[in-house]
Amino acid sequence: MPTGPGVAPPFAAPPVEGRTARVWIGLGVAALAVLLCCGGGTVALVGLIVTGTEAVNEQARVAVDDYFEAVSLQDFGAAYGMLCAEAQRRESSDEFAERLTEEPEVDSYSVGQVSVTSRIVVPVEVTYSDGGSETLRVSLNQDTGTGELEVCGIEE
Secondary structure: OOOOOOOOOOOOOOOOOOHHHHHHHHHHHHHHHHHHHHHHHHHHHHHHHHHHHHHHHHHHHHHHHHHHHHHHOOOHHHHHHOEOHHHHHHOOHHHHHHHHHHOOOEEEEEEOOOEEOOOEEEEEEEEEOOOOEEEEEEEEEEOOOOOOEEEEEEEO
16 A cells, blocks of 8 residues: 555555444344234234124124024024034934923023134023023034035023
């Protein structure tokens, strides 16, 4: 390298001042990007779980409401069609209609809060035309073909 006054070096020297500040800014930006990606993914996952749970709750309430609406209107064919395959194997459509005809008529009903554990259970407050009332626990299963929830059992 030439020496002496007025001689320019063949290349510019790298800046020395501010080097650590640029490193820390770069690391901060990288950390922020990682936090946004991971945090956004976590928020999306939580949102997906909450939305999925709400969808199951809504579908369960609709399935139970439709079933009890059909029973209260004495549309036993429609109510039988809302039963799961297992329940339909336990009794025929005629046996189902005969059993419901012998039971007191449903005057009104109120669908309760859905409980999802190893199975889906929905409590229903039923008032009969003879003045009696009881709380029934309706268990639901998902039809693997259609994805719809179906009534699979009713317990007192």
